[in-house]
Each structure stands twice: as structure tokens, then as C-alpha cells.
Amino acid sequence: MLARQHEHKAPQKRALQWLGKQLFNREDPAAFFDPLLEQLNPMWVQEYTPARVERILQETADTRTLVLKPARHWSGFEAGQHVNICTEIDGVRHQRTFSLSSSPALWHAQGRITLTIKRLPGGRVTNWIHDELETGAVIGLGEAFGDFQLPAQATPLLFLAGGSGITPILSMLETLTAAGASAPAALLYCVRTEKDVIAREKLEAMAARHPNLTLTVIATNATDSPRYLTEADLASVPGLQDREIYMCGPGGLMDLALASLDALGVDAQRVHKTFFAAPGAASLDGTDLGGTVRFAKSELEVSSEGDANLLDMAEAAGLSPSYGCRMGICHQCSCKKTSGTVINRLTGKASGPGEENVQLCISVPQGPVTIEV
Secondary structure (H helix, E strand, C coil): CHHHHHHHHHHHHHHHHHHHHHHHCCCCCHHHHHHHHHHHCHHHCCCCEEEEEEEEEEEECCEEEEEEEECCCCCCCCCCCEEEEEEEECCEEEEEEEEECCCHHHHHHHCCEEEEEECCCCCHHHHHHHHCCCCCCEEEECCCECCCCCCCCCCCEEEEEEHHHHHHHHHHHHHHHHCCCCCCEEEEEEECCHHHCCCHHHHHHHHHHCCCEEEEEEECCCCCCCCCCCHHHHHCCCCHHHCEEEEECCHHHHHHHHHHHHHCCCCHHHEEEECCCCCCCCCCCCCCCEEEEEECCCCEEEEEECCCCHHHHHHHCCCCCCCCCCCCCCCCCEEEEEEEEEEECCCCCECCCCCEEEEHHHEEEEEEEEECC
């Protein structure tokens, strides 16, 4: 069934491309036809995958789960991956990156996925989702990405989550329990108070059904004296050194957990982490930055001084390369550098001088650079 749909879609897309080229001498007819298609049926839009909001569930006072039904040509995902969503707010299009909180099994069985989204103070998109987005609306969905994924072979696991960092781990736990995984798994879940536990009923139900899954909630602000994650919490996990460890949460919790795991002798190669906020940027003081960037496909050259990144430079030149989070997380802006050196804004490290893929949003030129944009 799915194959036939793809076969049907391919000639349709080729026909649109042919028509777009005949009328506008462009290979991307979606830019011209999408506004019309959106008026007829927003689920026909070609530029991105449309996804209809079927239900909205209130998880906690500041967290909602969106149950989405994407168009069937969406490619699916692996547990732990992220996705970019696209929304238009007051006439301005916005993209944001969120982790998928449901298991791939739900997508395969029902064609549905879920995103669990916490309201962020001052957040343009998250506040719009909480205050304005309604059931029946259609939002744009990008393809899933990210290497925060479960190991291929069954192995003992420890999950460490903080706040809404539980979302990719929810997807992983649902995947493991649905598959009847026999290896032991433990979840240490840090929240401010017991009222902030996201998907409590689902977590407790999984732990009740699967004796090899243990659930520990640590409420950090339940009393006047903050109670943070300790080495003792981690050391209490049986066979800690032999577990693969998956972490997602605020930077402070991640730093604390990494220091504690190191002190307990856990091999850093066993620790897998993902961010839901921008990782800190490296200090580039004293580093020679700037240069002439040649955007080869567009036959444009732009010069800069200072720490302007390649994405900002491209946009300043009137180009529109793809991008997602603009924080170095989603890799949606990755492009091929064919020559020259760039500095990674997050690590402060220099690239090699030759051909390689770089992320435009966190790459700062150091001398002349050529990019395939």
C-alpha cells in the first residue's frame, strides 16, 4: 500500500516540477503552488510534511502533548530522535526542534506521533502552542534526525532525565516495553516537584507491567532545602558500570551527572546525551576570525570580520539555506565545505582545510572558505 502511494507521488512531483519549470523556470514549484494548495487543503502542501493536530493532552500545568497525524509520505523515525516543526505566527514562519515522545510502533500501527512540549518563559513558539494551537490545525513537520538512539543489542540501561528532557526517553521506554525487552532498565527522573512529573501514569504503568524496569522520581524542590542528584543516587543503580547511560535534561543536571559518573568510574563511552537547550558556546577571544566566503552554487561572495557564522552571512547575501534550531543541535543546515577552514562556535575547534560537511549556524570562517550553497 505504502509503495503504491510513493509510486503515485513520484510522477505527481515530477509533473509539478515540469510545470513549475515551464511556467517559472524553477525546480521548486512548491514555492508557487503551496499557497494555493494550502487554501484548498493544507494536507496537500508539498514544501514540508503537513501534520494535523488530532488531540491535545494537558500533561502538567506547563506541558502539553500534541497527538499528530502526519501525511503518509512522512518517513518515520527511531526512538530518541528529534523533528523540526514549522508554524506561521502573525504572518511569520517559525521552525523549532522537539523530541518525539511516542514510540515508532504508534506511527507504524496508527500513523500517529506525539510531541510533548513544555511552555518556555518568553518562548515565541511554545507559548503559541499552549495558548493558540487548537485541535484540527495543521502544522509543518520535517524529517526526523538525531543519533540519540537505543543500542542495537539488548544491554542493561540507565536513563537520566530532567523535566521535559523525559520526552525522548519516553519514546525509548515505550519502544523497549512494547518489544518486551528483557535487559534491566532504570529511570532516574528529576523534577522540581511531584506535580511536574510528565506522563506519570504512563511511566508507572510501564514499571508495573515490566519488573525489569525501575522508576525513581527525584523532586528537587519539594522542600525548602533543594535536593539535587547525588553520587549515591547513581551508585544505587545495580551494575552501573556495565550499563549504557542515556541523559537528557537541563545543562546543570547534565554537568552534575557527568561529574558524578566520572567519579564513580563509569566509562565516558557508555554515556549518551542529547540537549533540549543550546549547549554553551566556546570563548573565541584571541582567535583570528572572518574571511571571504564563496557560496559556490549561488556564485556569490561575502566577506566578514569577527564571529559572524556562515548561516547569517548567507542570509545577509539574500540566500535561503535550510536551517532548523540555529543552535548546532539539529544539523538541518549542514552543507559541504569544499575548501577553507571554519571554527566550530560551540567547541572552539578548527575544521580541516579540505572537503567536509559543516553546520552553517555554528561555523565561523577563518580565512577564505568555499561552501556548496
